[in-house]
Amino acid sequence: MPGMAEWKLEGTNDERQEFKYVGTWDHPGRQSWDMTSGAAKYPTDLYREGQLYAMCLRSPYGHAKIKKLDISEAEKIEGVKLILTYEDEEIAAMPKYIPSYFTFGQSPLLGTEAEFEGDEVGCVVVAETEEICKKALDYVKVDWEVLPFILDCREAGKPGAPILRPEMNPDSNMTGNTFGAAVKWENGNVEEGFKEADYIETIEYGRPMWSQFRSMPAAYFSYWDDDPWGNPDGEKMCYVTNHAHFPSNGPLVSAFQGMGLHEDKVRALSPYMASRYCDFVEKRGAQLSPVLSKRLGGVPVKMVNTRRQAFDAAVPETYFTIRIGFKEDGTLCAVHCKNVHQSGARGGYGDKTHGHLVLPPNAQAFKSTSCPNIYSEMEYYVTNGACTTADPGKDMWEPVNLTFAKIADTLGMDITDVIMKNVIITQPSLEACMEAGKKAFHWDEKWHLAGKKVLPDGRLHGVAARACWSMTWGMISYNINLRLNTDGKVYMPYSEALIGTYWPDAVQLVIAEEMGMKPEDVIVYYAANYPNWQKGDAADRASTCTWAAKEAAILLKNRVLSAIYMYVGAASPEEADIVDSMLTLKADPSVQIPLVGLGQFGEGFCGKPSVPFQSDVVRTMNVDFCEVAVDPETGLVEILDYTAAHDFGKVIRPASAMGQLEMALTMASGRALREEIIWDPNTGVLLNGNMYDYKVPTALDQPPMDNVAVETRCGGGAYGSTGVAHAHTNAGLVGCAIQNATGGDFITMQPFTPDRVLAALGKIKKEG
Amino acid sequence: MRPFKHIQASTIEEAAALAAHEDVMVIAGGTDLLGTLKDECLPYYPNYLVDLKTVPGLDTIEETDTELVIGALVKLQDIADSELVKTHAQALAEACGRAASPTIRNMGTIGGNICQMHRCWYFRCPDNRFVCARKGGKECYAYKGDNRYHSILGIEGNCLAASSHDSAPALAALGATIVTTAREIPAEDFFHANGLRSNVLENGELVKEIRVPKTEKSRFEKFALRKSIDFPLVNCAVAEDADGQIHIVLGACYPSPKRMTDAEECVKAGVTEESAQAAGDAAVSKVMVLSHNEYKVEIARTLVKRTLLRLVNE
Secondary structure: OOOOOOOOOOOOOOOOOOOOOOOOOOOOOHHHHHHHHOOOOOHHHOOOOOOEEEEEEEOOOOOEEEEEEEOHHHHOOOOEEEEEEOOOHHHHHOOOOOOOOOOOOOOOOOOOEEOOOOOEEEEEEEEOOHHHHHHHHHHOEEEEEEOOOOOOHHHHOOOOOOOOOOOOOOOOOOOOOOOOOOEEEEEOOHHHHHHHOOEEEEEEEEEOOEEOOOOOOOEEEEEEEOOOOOOOOOOOEEEEEOOOOOOOOHHHHHHHHHOOOOHHHEEEEOOEOOOOOOOOOOOHHHHHHHHHHHHOOOOOEEEEOOOOOOOOEEEOOEEEEEEEEEOOOOOEEEEEEEEEEEOOOOOOOOOOOOOOOOOOHHHHHHHHEOOOOEEEEEEEEOOOOOOOOOOOOOOOHHHHHHHHHHHHHHHOOOHHHHHHHHEOOOOOHHHHHHHHHHHHHOHHHHOOOOOOOEOOOOOEEEEEEEEEEEOOOOOOOEEEEEEEOOOOOEEEEEOOOEOOOOHHHHHHHHHHHHHOOOHHHEEEEEOOOOOOOOOOOOHHHHOHHHHHHHHHHHHHHHHHHHHHHHHHOOOOHHHEEEEOOEEEEOOEEEEEEEOOOOOOEEEEEEEOOOOOOHHHOOOEEEEEEEEEEEOOOOOOEEEEEEEEEEEOOOOOOHHHHHHHHHHHHHHHHHHHHOOOOOEOOOOOOEOOOOOOOOOOOOHHHOOOEOOEEEOOOOOOOHHHOOOOOOHHHOOHHHHHHHHHHHOOOOOOEOOOOHHHHHHHOOOOOOOO | OOOOEEEEOOOHHHHHHHHOOOOEEEEOOOOOHHHHHHHOOOOOOOOEEEEOOOOOOOOOEEEOOOEEEEEOOOEHHHHHHOHHHHHHOHHHHHHHHHOOOHHHHOOOEHHHHHHOOOOOOOOOOHHHOOOOHHHOOOOOOOOOOOOOOOOOOOOEOOEOOOOOOOHHHHHHHHOOEEEEOOOEEEHHHHEEEEOOEEEOOOOOOOEEEEEEEOOOOEEEEEEOOOOOOOOOOEEEEEEEOOOOOEEEEEEOOOOOOEEOHHHHHHOOOOOOHHHHHHHHHHHOOOOOOOOOOOHHHHHHHHHHHHHHHHHHHO
16 A cells, blocks of 8 residues: 555544544534625625726637727727726736746736637726726727637647647747647556457547636726825735635735735735636736726726626546556556647636646556556647636546446446456555445445346436545645634634635634634634645645644644643643633533633644655545436436545534535536537637536536545544545546446547437437 | 616507617516626617516416416416416426526516527627627528537528527417417417517517417427526427317427427327327428537437327326
């Protein structure tokens, strides 16, 4: 079990077995209450007297360049306050925010070249109302040069394809639509591995672009007002909405860096971001709105998008061709995996100001199998298919699970046996998940060979299982500061934009547990600009941050007891304790005094669990099961049961944990059966940028679920906890269940819509 | 959404007179219109909206010996829940109950449902990106574009959009009559790709009520990718008229709901498993599939069969 031996538990992880609050229900979270009650304020809700509105010019073409821009008529419209163009010196001079890795994703904050339909380009208008902004934009005269566009990354990679970003690698002999050589690696000897194989099969897998942030039009709000300390340096304070949960208020950093300020002159507004995840693709508004406000003397400026402009593509398309060799007993012995991946219009995380990129994981997946001979290659190309993240997320397990399904189907094996035979790491987690999940799903009663079961209503019945690791991205330290105030309550500031990850609600329970406080006496509050400095992904919420919260709570409790133990007659700190928010004498728990009025005590912890970097160490797993009914006459697929057995290590806040599972499986079901971003092939115009045509699941579409929380204490967070992260949002499992139902070919492209199912059934011709 | 002036009409005649002006649109439940205005998908924007909700007497369901009389302002959910409609025009109750979502059904009216504009994503593209033939352009962009949801039964008025009303095939199958401020129009003739409209109404002509012949036997089926808030990929209504003849109407397969007379011939002698299958086959025997919508043929074939079987088996 690689990765297990050197990993050591810290703090109270291996000691605490009894929990008073952690893992128990009925603790209403602050965020949950805010969002469900409507109390939460989002950037669109913000308003100040005298507020102006701003909107950008948008490209009507899939790829185009502004040859000439005339704003003279627009400027004459009553109510227009300011129009800035790409020629504005301040805008042009704003440095680009470069968070990490690469710089190739950069392009001007407001340039002349639109890289996708709807791209912000050319100019930005500030006016008294949103309607006047639109009217002014109608009067902006643009002479466009329409350029060739590409929507499919496979097309972008072909020799002779139009070059979309010639500046990206001018000296390269590559196609020009990529920014680096393919990621390649090989373990063992693949050709030798194929010689040992009893069977050799080829698998095709494709995933379209998906939307991820769609329920709320984003707005960026900024104004300049007096510094609370009276403008000691003569400068006002910039207030601006915060749009990221990492890294360290990224867009905010962009804003103040762009204006040549330091962080002390910027205050973040509004923590809530609804479903917008990191706001990767729209940070320009966060950078532009402070500039626009400043140019107008500090008046509030809200930069807005229409609901369609806010409908982002975010998850990139990706295509795999995998040649596998395996033995009669189901053992995988050779893999040749080739992946073509879309990196988005910007060559990385969508925004013009970002070049962030995480690619290699797509090529890593087969490392978690026992297969000794693996060749993996990943190419990545820009397209004009809107801004997307380049991050392949957790989908690197999709080809692995498809491989297991193919082996199982070919050999007539139970796929769960194939998984257990070929996944080499993460025991005891994998075994625990598999056992719990099979039991909850009734796998042994449901599983059958492909194409062998018809339901009484004539529909075809199928089941499938898949495994995935729960990555622990505890790679950057997390900063938690706690203060016991004179009112006897513990306070913890946080500053991230909140998108529904609920980590403050989870750490509240950890702090209460460790300090002996009642949960209601642990106050987690929004503090603009407080640097939690966490970085990573959703799994971090239960790993790095709960870890840091636990450590900080232990430190604070020790400090408090050391200072006040004598007030209950204890001779030393060890003889006193804190119980239900009261200082308590251990020898006689009836001797208690409240913590109120005992002074202020503060402690902090900044750090992370001592675990190696992400993908080399995987300690916890999750296994999903899916049961479908396929209508052979219409191709409609219904999910009858969806079960996730997820090893949380230790569940901190059950409502959050199980809610994340339900959310993720619902998301996966939508992606599997309906969701895809669709572009007009002839113009590059987005066709389904709305909630009707982009078919996100409704409440009635949510599949029945029987989810199970597995607790092996093997995670990297507090008490061995870890998160849910993206693991269950993979859509491929449903396709494997469909194949088990039809007994035919695996469908090679998601989503598994009626046309593709009917084609798999031979009722209509296959696409292409 | 851009500003407009809101006028509350007192009578249907007043509303019709106002609606005759080119910069006026009418609003009832607003569930279709407001989204259209927010997305600015039309070539022009109205300066005035005439509100019909203030016109009295258009929100009732009444019956005569032979008909149901449904006011244009009756909410879709009220029709779905009406015992009168469920008893005498079940297909219509089922169709209204499957339209959109509960929230929209509680706002949207039957008049609005039959007057809603097509859901074609070229026609509806925000910011009027595609000036298609319906908007004065020269072509239907769906023909060479992504037409997975479009017509499988041919072109109407240089348009390949699929009719998107759920109530329309039910009304056509039931032999309903649309009563407007100017005339009475058989439902079968009411729907048509007509400029921005999906019907044959003229400027200044408004729907007042719908007269639906009573029948004990009618059914509706809808195929959509989602169970709620989704427009039909295919829908189908069947109804037996006073003479015992079965009417079969397919929706979402053509710019207007289409009566399938060849299919009706197959079940003239009665609906059986075999004749229903034959009717399904006949319904799709003259299709004109586009590059991406062949699958809809199978769905239409199946829906005709299943709706007919429901008619005799339930």
